[in-house]
Amino acid sequence: MTYCVAIKLNEGLVFCSDSRTNAGPDRVSTYSKLHRFSIHGDRQLMMVTAGNLATSQAVVAQIERDLKEDAEFNLRKASYVADIADYVGSLSLREQGKHRGGAVGGGFNAEATFILGGQIKGGDPELYMIYPEGNHITASEQYPFLQIGETKYGKPILDRIIRPATPHETAMRCALVSLDSTMRSNATVGPPIELLFYPTDSLSNTSHYYKFEENDPYLVKLRHSWDENIRRAFNELPPLSLVFGADI
């Protein structure tokens, strides 16, 4: 399993992803799921992936090959991030199609889901989730985040904290908390955690990026504080004696 979240703030784009993949219980590995394509001063694109690892690796490889071979459409030629989202969707569909019918027995699933975000000079930053069917959606205005993979455990804190005007440090911290809650409740989501902030209009890859290993001191501190603070938050809730009386 996987869990990735991307946030579209007024200040820029935040990406956060885990690195665990598995192909059965004895094949648990770590792979980076955060990919970056940079043309300094002109365009910056970030992508996180969930689902079939072969499909997502093939899509990333094809994007790079098209760039290198200067294909008819490639990241350098696109005028809009939305066009790149279409392109990723069609690469993904093509790759899934190759393996359809090749499965011996049930349970094989070549589907992959992507979140693509970035900015092309002259345009605004954009953020899209690309479904296995190849179509895509943007983040909502009110709750400007997108999630892929094991999304539910980590959603409540994003619902509470993330808005377009949220400062980037807050949003990055919230993404880490969301990842950490998910790792606690689901063993198939695991470190390292990658965290990246792309500031609007920077058009460079000198942005804030950090990879947190399992025992990273900040991550340990964050986890410990969050556990303690949540317990205190919970203990300070109004007691049920307000409903049931003193004899509860």
Next chain:
Amino acid sequence: MTYCVAIKLNEGLVFCSDSRTNAGPDRVSTYSKLHRFSIHGDRQLMMVTAGNLATSQAVVAQIERDLKEDAEFNLRKASYVADIADYVGSLSLREQGKHRGGAVGGGFNAEATFILGGQIKGGDPELYMIYPEGNHITASEQYPFLQIGETKYGKPILDRIIRPATPHETAMRCALVSLDSTMRSNATVGPPIELLFYPTDSLSNTSHYYKFEENDPYLVKLRHSWDENIRRAFNELPPLSLVFGADI
């Protein structure tokens, strides 16, 4: 959708359930999903349900009919709660079987899931989750709770707080918070919320029970406090400047 949670404490059993059901977007209704069977001084059984409403209603109706008609096996005759879990499983399977093949087109699903808990005189309180396939599991020793329906949003807080030695007031409050987080993140889980505590060895139905309507003053207060306390808990986390330096 539905969300129900049941907790097995040293002090007794806690049940908490929402009341929203839907059969398509224009048929959203409220039904109690918390059922109680009481034979004072001898046995107390509580059950929450998720899944197909027709199946779960038919199972509850058959349990009541078997009791009334003093069937060969009924709640009064069982020696163990586990035998009643088997019985609920077989009633559920029988009911689902009636409607198999009756579906016009895909998408019909007669499956239902149950959590059954209670105590029979001379035995300990027991808690079981009964799958649509009719088999059942108990709660784990370390994390003594079971959930059915839309379970993921509300699981992290249970993971953090609920242990066998947790006081019942704390566990009841935690169940409410878990329900409320779920309602916030999923519109198909909705009030009223029912909350019940069965104290070990009481063998009576004079236990703590409360139904919270949407605008119940305690629920509004709890929701408001939780939102405020979570924000404070979040704001007091170590800042990311510890990782990125002061220029973040």
